[in-house]
Amino acid sequence: MGKKRLEQNGSKTLETNMEIDEKDDYILKSSNEEPKTHSEDWPLLLKNFDKLNIRTSHYTPLVEGCSPLKRDIRNYVSAGYFNLDKPCNPSSHEVVAWVKRILRVQKTGHSGTLDPKVSGVLVVCIDRTTRLAKSQQNAGKEYVAIFKLHNSVESEKQIRQALDNLTGALFQRPPLISAVKRQLRIRTIYECKLIEYNPSQQMGIYWMSCEAGTYVRTHIVHLGLMLGVGAQMQELRRVRSGVTSENDHIITLHDILDAQYMYDNQKDEKYLRRIIRPLEALLVQHKRIVVKDSSVNAICYGAKILLPGILRFENGIELNEEIVIVSTKGEAVCIAIALMTTSTISVTDHGIVAKIKRVIMERDTYARKWGLGPVASKKKMGLVQKAVEGGGGESSSNAKAIPQLEVKEEVQSPKKKIVEVEVEKNAKKEELGKKRKMEESSTSSEEEEDEDEDDED
Structure with a gap:
C-alpha cells in the first residue's frame, strides 16, 4: 500500500513539473531592453x-558611507532632527535647551521661533542638522488661528471677503509685546481660508499660509479693521514649517525622554530611531x-x-x-x-x-x-626629481634658480603638499650651510692676520 501511494505521489509531481516546464521556458533570453x-x-x-x-x-x-537610515546610532542622532509638538507656555529656546540636555548633544537649533503661548510644529535640529536651520527658518509656514470679533457682523461672507483682501504682500508692524524692533515691514500672505465662524460667540477659526516672519496677531488686528468692528487673537497653532507638517512623525517632549531612557538603561535604540528623522528628509523638495x-x-x-x-x-x-x-x-x-x-x-x-x-x-x-590623476602624478614626479637634484650639492646659483611651484586650483589640495615642504626645507638648509661656511672662513682669515701682526712685533 505504501509503495503504491509513493508511486502515485511521484507521478503527480512529475505531471505538475511537466506542466510548469511547458508553460515557462527558464532560459536567459537576450534583449536590448x-x-x-x-x-x-x-x-x-x-x-x-x-x-x-x-x-x-x-x-x-x-x-565608505552608508544609507541615511542605516547609520550607527551615534551618527544617526547627530545627523537627525525632531518634528516636535511644542506645548504652550515655554519659549522655543527653552524647549531646544531641554532637548539638548536630555540627549546630551553638542548643538541644537530650531526652524523658527514660536511665541510662548503658541503651540505646534517646531523642527528641532541636532548637531550636524543645525547647518540646515537657516534654510528652514526662511521656509514658508502655515497656521490655524482662533479670533474673536469685538462686535457682530452681518454675515460670514463678509469675513471671507475680508480674508481674501488680506492676501498678497502686506505691510506689517510687530505687536507692542515683541522681541524685535517695531519697524514697518512687508510680508506675503499666500492663502487664507475661513474654517468655521460662530455668530453667537463672535469667534472664528481660519487657516493661513504665509511667508516666514509673518505676525498672525497683526493680521487678525487688520481683519478687525477691515470689518470695522475690531478683532483679537485668542489662540494660535503652527501646522506646517517648510516641508514638515503636524502629520509627519510629530512627537512630544515625553517621547524624547522615554526614548533616551530606554537607550541608557536597556540599550534599546529602536525608540530613538523611531522619533528621530535623518536630515535628508528636510531636503526632499x-x-x-x-x-x-x-x-x-x-x-x-x-x-x-x-x-x-x-x-x-x-x-x-x-x-x-x-x-x-x-x-x-x-x-x-x-x-x-x-x-x-x-x-x-x-x-x-x-x-x-x-x-x-x-x-x-x-x-x-x-x-x-x-591628486591621483595623470596630471597630478606628473607634477608630483617633477617635484620629487627637483628635490633629489636639490639635495645633490648644487651650486648656490642653481639652488636659487628653483622656480616656485604653481598648482592649478582643480588639483590643489587643501593642505600644503609634503613634497613642496621638503623642497623648501632642503633649500633653507643649503642656504644656512653656506652662510656658516662664509662666517667660518671670515673668522679664520681674521685670526691669521692677528698672528702675522704678533710675529712682526
Whole structure:
C-alpha cells in the first residue's frame, strides 16, 4: 500500500513539473531592453532614482558611507532632527535647551521661533542638522488661528471677503509685546481660508499660509479693521514649517525622554530611531544632482562641483536655484546654487555646474581621491626629481634658480603638499650651510692676520 501511494505521489509531481516546464521556458533570453527598476518606494533622496537624467554610469564605488537610515546610532542622532509638538507656555529656546540636555548633544537649533503661548510644529535640529536651520527658518509656514470679533457682523461672507483682501504682500508692524524692533515691514500672505465662524460667540477659526516672519496677531488686528468692528487673537497653532507638517512623525517632549531612557538603561535604540528623522528628509523638495563617490570628499573640502563628477541630475533645474548634491548612497553632501540648467548639463561636457552654499557632510567621511590623476602624478614626479637634484650639492646659483611651484586650483589640495615642504626645507638648509661656511672662513682669515701682526712685533 505504501509503495503504491509513493508511486502515485511521484507521478503527480512529475505531471505538475511537466506542466510548469511547458508553460515557462527558464532560459536567459537576450534583449536590448534595460532592466526595469521600481524606485518609487526608495527612501528619502533616492526616491524615483531611475527617473533622473543619466550623464554617465561609470564610476568606482567606495566602501565608505552608508544609507541615511542605516547609520550607527551615534551618527544617526547627530545627523537627525525632531518634528516636535511644542506645548504652550515655554519659549522655543527653552524647549531646544531641554532637548539638548536630555540627549546630551553638542548643538541644537530650531526652524523658527514660536511665541510662548503658541503651540505646534517646531523642527528641532541636532548637531550636524543645525547647518540646515537657516534654510528652514526662511521656509514658508502655515497656521490655524482662533479670533474673536469685538462686535457682530452681518454675515460670514463678509469675513471671507475680508480674508481674501488680506492676501498678497502686506505691510506689517510687530505687536507692542515683541522681541524685535517695531519697524514697518512687508510680508506675503499666500492663502487664507475661513474654517468655521460662530455668530453667537463672535469667534472664528481660519487657516493661513504665509511667508516666514509673518505676525498672525497683526493680521487678525487688520481683519478687525477691515470689518470695522475690531478683532483679537485668542489662540494660535503652527501646522506646517517648510516641508514638515503636524502629520509627519510629530512627537512630544515625553517621547524624547522615554526614548533616551530606554537607550541608557536597556540599550534599546529602536525608540530613538523611531522619533528621530535623518536630515535628508528636510531636503526632499530640492532638485537633486548625484555625484561620484570619488568627488564627495573634495566637495566637503570646498572644491567646485564640475561636470565630469556628475552621474545623474534632475529635470527642471534653473539658474541660481537652490539644489542638493547627493551621494550614490542617498546622503546629502551639500546645498548648492545651480550655475547650469538641466538642458545645459545634458549638452556640455565641461564647466562648473554649481557653487557650494553650505556643506552638510563631515570631511573625510569618504576617502581622499584628488591628486591621483595623470596630471597630478606628473607634477608630483617633477617635484620629487627637483628635490633629489636639490639635495645633490648644487651650486648656490642653481639652488636659487628653483622656480616656485604653481598648482592649478582643480588639483590643489587643501593642505600644503609634503613634497613642496621638503623642497623648501632642503633649500633653507643649503642656504644656512653656506652662510656658516662664509662666517667660518671670515673668522679664520681674521685670526691669521692677528698672528702675522704678533710675529712682526
